[in-house]
Amino acid sequence: MKVSGVFVGGLGSCLPETVRVDHAVQQNLIAAEAAERYGIQRVTDAKDVPAPELALHAARTALGRAGRTGHELSLVLYVSVWAQGPHGWCPQYYVQRGIEASAATAAEVRQSCMGMFSALELGASHLMADPGHSAALLTTGDNFNSPLLDRWQFSPHFVMGDAGSAVVLTRDQGFARLCSINAITLPEFEPMHRDSEPLFPPGSTLGKQLNFGDSKKKFLESRPAGDDGPLRIVAAQDEVVTRTLEESGIEMSDVTRVGYVNGSRERVEGRAMIPLGLPMSRSTWEQGRTVGHIGASDQIVALEHLIERGELTPGDHFMMLGVGPGLNIACAVFEILRSPGWAEVAA
Template sequence: MKASDVLISGLGAFLPDRVPMEWAVERGLIDPAAAAEYGITSVTVAGDIPAPEMAVRASRQALERAGQNPASLSLLLYVSVWYQGPHGWCPQYYVQRHTGAGRATAAEVRQGCMGMFSALELAAGHLMASADHEAALVTSGDNFTSDLLERWRFSPHFVMGDAGSAVVLSRREGFARLKSVNAVTLPEYESMHRGPEPLFPPGAGRPGRLDFGDSKDRWLDGPDRDPAGPLRLVAAQDELVSRTLDEAGITMADVTRVAYANGSRERVEGRAMVPLGLPMSLSTWEQGRTVGHIGASDQVVALEQLLLCGELRRGDHFLMLGVGPGLNIACAVIEIVGTPHWSAARPANAA
């Protein structure tokens, strides 16, 4: 989808304390060879801080940075990956209540690790649909401290970190412009992350832990495996990126930095940077390796951190690329049109 005059006016992030990878290795939580291969130095661990509370803290920061009255928001989208709280409870309303987001339409987007892309697309479409829609808040929070998941080894090449993130989209003002966002689903890969377990009763009601490595191995050895191998996935990603760049009116040569899911160096390089024809120096892996795979927040936190440190400036283009179970692939292009007041690149005497 090509976005028209959809601006980013605020970004927020909540990153809890980092736990060094050495700590996990010493306690036998991850194989030392895997830890060395991944290159991940630490992950953020929130302890008993609820996921929605991290989203609230990130949202408050984003709203404050944007100078946005939360009561004037017309849409609030909450992106979740892992369990959020009590059964039957809706986390988006908790964020709405604790940010003072008035009577905005609030909904949860549950689409795995690329849910932020779909939320941005939905929010952009909402803002473009009516001049009465002034601003929207997209936020996410996840705490992977759980007996149902081993954060250090639940999936090859990924170690899960906890975080909250938030984006304020505006039709009026902002320091960045959302130029294009797209996603594609390859449902033939649906069973890759499901494994052999039945659909009922739901997994949360049964003993056992999530193990994406095991379910993927079973899929590769089973009848549902795609005979084309990874070629279909590669072709779909190439087409998606090309379409997103075309809609944004740029080429790959115009891309300043790239944010992919925070995995091992091998995964980021092989799945993102090599297919894009770009060096790892343009990736956000160096930042991502210090926090781990923070659910749907990887790319937004990377953008916030780059702007905070002054590494993105006016005229730069930031490409976000993501993938999630299902199988979903997503891409977005953001153009930096100004320097936010909270950036280190902002002169002290700037108005």
């Protein structure tokens, strides 16, 4: 989707203290071989801070940086990956109440770690659809401390971290412009993250632990010899990236930095940077390895990190790229227009 007249007014994050991976190795939480192979140094641990509190903190920061109040919002989207609170409870309204955005439409986007991509597309569409819609808040928060998930071993190449992040999209001039966002889904891979588990009763209600490693392994073992699934994934990613670049009016050489899912170096390089034809120095892996896979916050926190440190300046382009259960692949491009006042290097 080519985006017109939608800007980033503010970004915010809430990153708890980190736990060193080598300390986790000493405690036998993760195998030394896996830790060395992944190259991840630290992961954030929110302890007993609720996920919606992380999201609310990030939302307030983003609104403050955008010079906005909750009263000016027409849309609040809350992206969730893991459990958020009491059964039957809706976290979006907790954030909505916390920022006093009673006039906004509020909804939850439950799309695993790809949720921020869909939130960006929905938020941009909302603003473009009606001149009366002036600003939208997209926020997410997750705390993976749970007996139903082992943050250190639940999925190969990924170690889970806790975080909150937020974006304020606006029709007014912001410090960055959302140029384009696109997604593609390969639903034939839906069983990859489900295994043979029945849909009812839900595993979470039975206390079943989530283990993507096991479900992925069984799914791949069930595929026929010579299956071209990996090639279809590569082709789909290439398609969505090419479309996003074309709609943004740029070439790959114009992309300054790429924010991908915070996985192992092997995963980031092999699934993102090599296919894009870009060196790892253009990725955000060095930052990602200090927080872990922080749910739907990976790319947004990476963008904030680069802006804060003056590593993205006017004229630069930031690409968000990701893949998640579904199998869903998405890409977005932002153009940096100016350095905001909260950056280390202000224009």
